[in-house]
Amino acid sequence: KFEKIWLILGTVTLVAFLSTIGIQAFTSPDHAPPSDLTTIEPEEVETTAPFDEPGLKKVGENEYELVMILQSFGFTPGEVEIPQGAKVKFIVTSIDVVHGFEVAGTNINMMVTPGHINSMTYTFDEKGSFLILCNEYCGIGHHYMSAELEVK
Numbered sequence: 001k002f003e004k005i006w007l008i009l010g011t012v013t014l015v016a017f018l019s020t021i022g023i024q025a026f027t028s029p030d031h032a033p034p035s036d037l038t039t040i041e042p043e044e045v046e047t048t049a050p051f052d053e054p055g056l057k058k059v060g061e062n063e064y065e066l067v068m069i070l071q072s073f074g075f076t077p078g079e080v081e082i083p084q085g086a087k088v089k090f091i092v093t094s095i096d097v098v099h100g101f102e103v104a105g106t107n108i109n110m111m112v113t114p115g116h117i118n119s120m121t122y123t124f125d126e127k128g129s130f131l132i133l134c135n136e137y138c139g140i141g142h143h144y145m146s147a148e149l150e151v152k
């Protein structure tokens, strides 16, 4: 008889516990609408906005979003040109392993884990050529993993 009570109590507790998790899942930021997307399944990155169209997008007066995909051992796109004074929001993710995203000579430095969306903003006041490199060891081609950003 007691066993039955414990079983019912256990079940009730479990159900209560699971529904709490369920409620949290719906209210937590991880499950916010796609516009606030922070993670994507790595295999779905290339078909999910904004990563379905990587590259530079003008969003305001000399303000840009630069969407980049990192993959062993390169960046997509590999070359980018922006006008002097441009404020650029880098939006990056990886589709395979952990990479690093560093724009040499700036404070842009991010660890890029698969499917996790990372972003940082920087204003390029000076003309010149900036090297974008991977600063996280990601395999045999790590040292060749780079891209170029030209400020004109």
Ligand code: CUA
Pocket (backbone or CB within 6 Å): 071, 072, 073, 098, 099, 100, 134, 135, 136, 137, 138, 139, 141, 142, 143, 145
């Ligand atoms: Cu990618 Cu090192």
